[in-house]
Amino acid sequence: MKISLRAGEKIYVNGAVLRADRKVSLEFMNDVSFLLESHVIQADQTTTPLRQLYFAAQIMLINPSIKDEANRAFKRMLNALLATFENQHMLKELKLIDEMICNGRVFEALKAIRLLYTLEEQILRGADTSLTISSQTDQATTPEAIV
Secondary structure (H helix, E strand, O other), rough: OEEEOOOOOEEEEEOOEEEOOOOOEEEOOOOOOOHHHHHHOOOOOOOOOHHHHHHHHHHHHOOHHHHHHHHHHHHHHHHHHHOOOOOOHHHHHHHHHHHHHHHOOOHHHHHHHHHHHHHHHHHHHOOHHHHHHOOOOOOOHHHHHOO
């Protein structure tokens, strides 16, 4: 897999944070867990339940030394969300995300969670979400506690 980075851009690889000082291309020759800076959220950005869930999942990728702890936090948060949300589309998507995580497809789960941010915002605002739902994917623990 080949990745291109801009000058100053960060990439998180197997727990290490790398920053490119100039435009560079990296080619991964074996299996590696990585996340581009643009897909990483900081603990202070976990302002909604889905962003907290995302944070726990991203920790699984960028900090392998605490992957099991992050996975347990993810499961607790997911169970809380499944018990809280009533929107059927949201529940369906959260179950698919859980399946992705269980199958080791964390990056795909992160993408699926990001796609649900708009629906979550509508639900939290109390908007009628029945008109805006479309398929987007095939508070138990605070984010700081898993860093």
